[in-house]
Amino acid sequence: MIAIGVDVGGTSIKGAFVNEKGIILSKFSMKVNKQERAEVEVKKLSDIINDEIKLHGYKEVKGIGLGIPGILDMDKGIVITSPNLPLWDNFDIASFMNKETGLPVLINNDANVAALGEARFGSGKDYKNVIMITLGTGVGGGIIIDNHLYDGNLHQGGELGHMVIEVNGRSCGCGRKGCFEAYASATALVKETKRMMSEHPNSLLHEVAKELGEIDARNAFIAQKKGDLVADTLVNEYVMYLSEGLINFCNIFRPEAFILSGGVANEGENLLSRVREYLKLHTYGMKRSPKVDVVLASLGYDSGKIGAATLVLDN
Ligand SMILES: [Zn+2]
Incomplete structure (x- = not known):
C-alpha cells in the first residue's frame, strides 16, 4: 500500500510517495505562484501526481494527504483561508484533486500533520x-x-x-x-x-x-x-x-x-x-x-x- 503525502507551503509544494512503513519511495515538488488562482496551481499539482504514478508504475495508491497552513474545513476538504496563499480562500481542494486524479483526498493543518509524521515514524515511534x-x-x-x-x-x-x-x-x-x-x-x-x-x-x-x-x-x-x-x-x-x-x-x-x-x-x-x-x-x-x-x-x-x-x- 502506498499513500501520497503533500506539504503545501507558501513558496513551494513538496510531496512524496510513502509506503505503509513510512518510507519515502520517491519525491516530487513544484513552485507555487501566489498570484495564480488555486484551480491553476492545484491542477499542476494533480498533473504531477498523475505523471509520477505512471512514471514509477505505482499500484495500490490509497489516496492523497495534504498538510496545509491556515484555517481548513477538514471534514469537507476545503481551504477556508491560508495566509500565504491569498487566492486559495474557500477552495474545495479535496473535490478538485479527486476529480483530477481519481484518488480520495484528505487535508489537515500543516503543524498537526508534521506531528503525526514524527509521532508515527520519527522520534515518537x-x-x-x-x-x-x-x-x-x-x-x-x-x-x-x-x-x-x-x-x-x-x-x-x-x-x-x-x-x-x-x-x-x-x-x-x-x-x-x-x-x-x-x-x-x-x-x-x-x-x-x-x-x-x-x-x-x-x-x-x-x-x-x-x-x-x-x-x-x-x-x-x-x-x-x-x-x-x-x-x-x-x-x-x-x-x-x-x-x-x-x-x-x-x-x-x-x-x-x-x-x-x-x-x-x-x-x-x-x-x-x-x-x-x-x-x-x-x-x-x-x-x-x-x-x-x-x-x-x-x-x-x-x-x-x-x-x-x-x-x-x-x-
Ligand atoms: Zn497568540
Whole structure:
C-alpha cells in the first residue's frame, strides 16, 4: 500500500510517495505562484501526481494527504483561508484533486500533520502519547494521544502556540498578549537578543553577531558558551518560558515525550538537557510519577510529507 503525502507551503509544494512503513519511495515538488488562482496551481499539482504514478508504475495508491497552513474545513476538504496563499480562500481542494486524479483526498493543518509524521515514524515511534512543538517563526505543534492526532472540535484545537503563559505579557501575532509563541519561538528569541544587545553594548552577543553575519536563534547560545553573562540570562529566561509552556502541556496531557523541532531546536542537547532539568524540578508530581522525555524531531523537512501520507494510511 502506498499513500501520497503533500506539504503545501507558501513558496513551494513538496510531496512524496510513502509506503505503509513510512518510507519515502520517491519525491516530487513544484513552485507555487501566489498570484495564480488555486484551480491553476492545484491542477499542476494533480498533473504531477498523475505523471509520477505512471512514471514509477505505482499500484495500490490509497489516496492523497495534504498538510496545509491556515484555517481548513477538514471534514469537507476545503481551504477556508491560508495566509500565504491569498487566492486559495474557500477552495474545495479535496473535490478538485479527486476529480483530477481519481484518488480520495484528505487535508489537515500543516503543524498537526508534521506531528503525526514524527509521532508515527520519527522520534515518537516508540511512544503512544507525544506532543510535538515546532520552535520556528511561530510556535506550532500537534498532540498525539494513543497514536492518533487529537485536534478537538471541528479540528480547530491544538493551537499550542497561543496558550497564554504571561497574562498581559508580550504582544502576539494573534492579537492577544502573553502567548507561548511570543516567548518560545525563534522570532521571540531573536527579538530578545536584539533588545539585550542594545541594552548591553559590551556583551559578547555583538561579537558573535559579527562572526555569524546576522542575529539569529544561535547568538544567545554561542555567547553563553563563551561565558557571557548577558547571554546566560537570555538563555536561562528562554529556557524558563519554553519549559513553563511544556509543563502546562505536561500537567494536562502527561505525554511520554515532547518532540522539539524548528530553528531553536537545532541547538540540540545543550537546550534539551536544560529543559529536562527544569521539567524535573517543576512539573507537578514529577518526582513520583514516570518521567517525560524531551527529544529532537528526526524526520526534518520530511515530517510534513510523511505525516500527510499517514493521514491516508490511517484512514
Ligand atoms: Zn497568540
